[in-house]
Amino acid sequence: MTDTTPPLAVEAQRLVKRYKNKTAVDGISLRIPAGETFGVLGSNGAGKTTTMEMIAGLRKPTEGSVRILGLDPLADRAEVRQVLGVQLQHANLHDALTARELVDLYRSFYPNPLDASRALAMVELQEKATTRFSNLSGGQMQRLSIALALVGQPQVVILDELTTGLDPLARRRVWSTIEALQEQTVVLVSHAMDEVERLCDRVALIDAGRIIAQGAPDDLKAQASATTLEDAFVTLTGRALLNEEEYGR
Numbered sequence: 001m002t003d004t005t006p007p008l009a010v011e012a013q014r015l016v017k018r019y020k021n022k023t024a025v026d027g028i029s030l031r032i033p034a035g036e037t038f039g040v041l042g043s044n045g046a047g048k049t050t051t052m053e054m055i056a057g058l059r060k061p062t063e064g065s066v067r068i069l070g071l072d073p074l075a076d077r078a079e080v081r082q083v084l085g086v087q088l089q090h091a092n093l094h095d096a097l098t099a100r101e102l103v104d105l106y107r108s109f110y111p112n113p114l115d116a117s118r119a120l121a122m123v124e125l126q127e128k129a130t131t132r133f134s135n136l137s138g139g140q141m142q143r144l145s146i147a148l149a150l151v152g153q154p155q156v157v158i159l160d161e162l163t164t165g166l167d168p169l170a171r172r173r174v175w176s177t178i179e180a181l182q183e184q185t186v187v188l189v190s191h192a193m194d195e196v197e198r199l200c201d202r203v204a205l206i207d208a209g210r211i212i213a214q215g216a217p218d219d220l221k222a223q224a225s226a227t228t229l230e231d232a233f234v235t236l237t238g239r240a241l242l243n244e245e246e247y248g249r
C-alpha cells in the first residue's frame, strides 16, 4: 500500500552543528505538522538560530537531515525557496534598496505573492515605501523583515525573534498578523513568554543544543507543576531566561 500521509511541514532529524571547539546544536529532532504554530524557546546561546539556519538551508548541518514539506533545503534549493519564508535575527538586507524595492525583490521569488502595498500595510510601513533600508529605524527594519518573510504567502514561515525590539503597540499588531495566518506553518523563535503563550500550539524548550521538553504550553506548565511558562522553563532547564532589559530590548 502506498503511504498517502502528507509530508510534515518541517522534519528535522538528529541535527548536529559543531564548530571548532563548540557543539552549538547537539541532536535536535523536530516534527511539525502543517498548519501548526511551533515555538522554540531557549536562553542566549542555546542553539536556536543555528537550528533555524540549518532548517532553512542557510547552514549545513554537521550531522542530521532536514525536510521542508518533503524537500531537502540544501539539494532542492529552488523548490524550497518557493514554499519557505524566513525572517532571521540579523537580516542582512541591501542598504541602498527602498522598502518597496525589497518587497518587490522578495515577491519575485514566489509563485503567488501578496500585493506589495498589502505587504507593507501589514506591518504599517506604507509611508516608508520609498525610504532606503539603511534609513529605516531598527523597529521599522524589523517590521520590514517580517513583511519579507510573509510576502510570498509561503507554506512554511520561520520567524527568529519576531518582535524583539518592537514597541508594545507594534508587537500586538505583529501578533495579530501572525494569528491571521490560517493555513501556514509558523516556526517562531522567541524569548518572550507572552508571545509564545499567545501564538504557539506547541513549544520546544532548547538548552545547550538539545531539546529538553516539548508540548503545548499548558502541558509544559503541568509537567513542571508551574503556573507560568517562564516558571516551567526555569524548572525544566534549571536556568532563568534573560529578562527583557538584560536581553537589550
Ligand SMILES: Nc1ncnc2c1ncn2[C@@H]1O[C@H](COP(=O)(O)OP(=O)(O)OP(=O)(O)O)[C@@H](O)[C@H]1O
Pocket: 019, 020, 022, 023, 024, 042, 043, 044, 045, 046, 047, 048, 049, 050, 051, 089
Ligand atoms: N559561526 C560560529 N562559529 C562558532 N561558534 C558559533 C558560530 N555561530 C554560533 N556559534 C555558537 O553556537 C552557540 C549557539 O548559537 P545560536 O546563535 O544558535 O544561539 P541562540 O540560541 O540563537 O542564541 P540567542 O538567543 O543569543 O540568539 C553559541 O554558543 C554561539 O556562540
